[in-house]
Amino acid sequence: MKVLQVIDQAFRTTTEEQDDTILWLTRSMRSVGGELTVLLAGHGTNYAVLKTAQPSLTLGKWHQSQPADLPKDINQLIDSGVPVFIIEEDFIERGLQRQSIIQGVQTIARHNLPVLYEHADQVWQW
Amino acid sequence: MKSTNEQTLTFAFMDPPFESERTVTFFRLLDAALDKGANIRVFAYEGAVSLSLSLQKAHGNSIHGRNAEEEDHPLSKDWISSLQHKAASNNLKFEWINCGLCVDERGVTDVIEGCNRGGPPDLWRYASESLNTLTIGTR
Numbered sequence: 041m042k043v044l045q046v047i048d049q050a051f052r053t054t055t056e057e058q059d060d061t062i063l064w065l066t067r068s069m070r071s072v073g074g075e076l077t078v079l080l081a082g083h084g085t086n087y088a089v090l091k092t093a094q095p096s097l098t099l100g101k102w103h104q105s106q107p108a109d110l111p112k113d114i115n116q117l118i119d120s121g122v123p124v125f126i127i128e129e130d131f132i133e134r135g136l137q138r139q140s141i142i143q144g145v146q147t148i149a150r151h152n153l154p155v156l157y158e159h160a161d162q163v164w165q166w
Numbered sequence: 167m168k169s170t171n172e173q174t175l176t177f178a179f180m181d182p183p184f185e186s187e188r189t190v191t192f193f194r195l196l197d198a199a200l201d202k203g204a205n206i207r208v209f210a211y212e213g214a215v216s217l218s219l220s221l222q223k224a225h226g227n228s229i230h231g232r233n234a235e236e237e238d239h240p241l242s243k244d245w246i247s248s249l250q251h252k253a254a255s256n257n258l259k260f261e262w263i264n265c266g267l268c269v270d271e272r273g274v275t276d277v278i279e280g281c282n283r284g285g286p287p288d289l290w291r292y293a294s295e296s297l298n299t300l301t302i303g304t305r
Binding site for chain 2: 053
């Protein structure tokens with residue numbers, strides 16, 4: 041079975057969870073042999089240009105020691121064999137086109153999305 | 167008991183009780199799926215692990231002028247229980263797994279019978295063995 045994971049939110053609860061929970065879910069299912077593809081849509085395309093981990097949160101004397109490292113998570117997803125795509129138009133609409141994309145992340149034009157969707161047995165829109 | 171893949175649907179849900187209309191919609195979908203003869207498999211992720219918390223307690227409402235019994239406040243654990251019984255009476259399966267790490271983070275370890283602890287591999291197994299999967303993400 042092949043699943044397409046569509047992520048169109050960005051930075052939702054990344055401080056508390058120290059990751060993007062759907063990227064984490066994808067990595068976890070990949071570790072048990074799942075065939076998955078990730079499509080970053082909408083605000084999710086912001087992930088493709090990140091270079092560093094998120095800033096650590098400090099509240100009083102409490103200090104976060106392990107902030108989310110989304111570029112690392114995406115790199116490890118790609119290294120594990122999960123293709124990661126961004127929708128080109130969504131990326132450009134957000135003014136991100138002048139920034140370099142994480143190596144291995146592929147762009148796909150909106151008119152080519154049916155090919156990606158047809159390739160999947162199930163599409164999970166989060 | 168019926169159990170072929172063609173009759174099984176998986177749902178992945180992320181919202182906690184008492185926060186959004188997605189929760190009610192999710193439960194109505196489960197109810198409707200049972201009406202259509204589908205076996206149900208639920209993977210509760212993030213806040214949705216609180217849906218099955220056994221410590222949920224109905225309360226009275228002084229603004230409504232009703233005590234706890236009269237108010238009969240809806241509790242998601244009761245909805246799950248009701249759907250479990252509906253499935254059983256229709257000779258259908260109703261399975262529920264809470265993401266264990268999500269449970270630990272929230273301390274919602276006391277859950278009603280029939281709701282078990284698991285993880286993403288269970289979602290993959292559920293989905294792989296189902297006709298299809300509906301993911302209802304949170305916002």
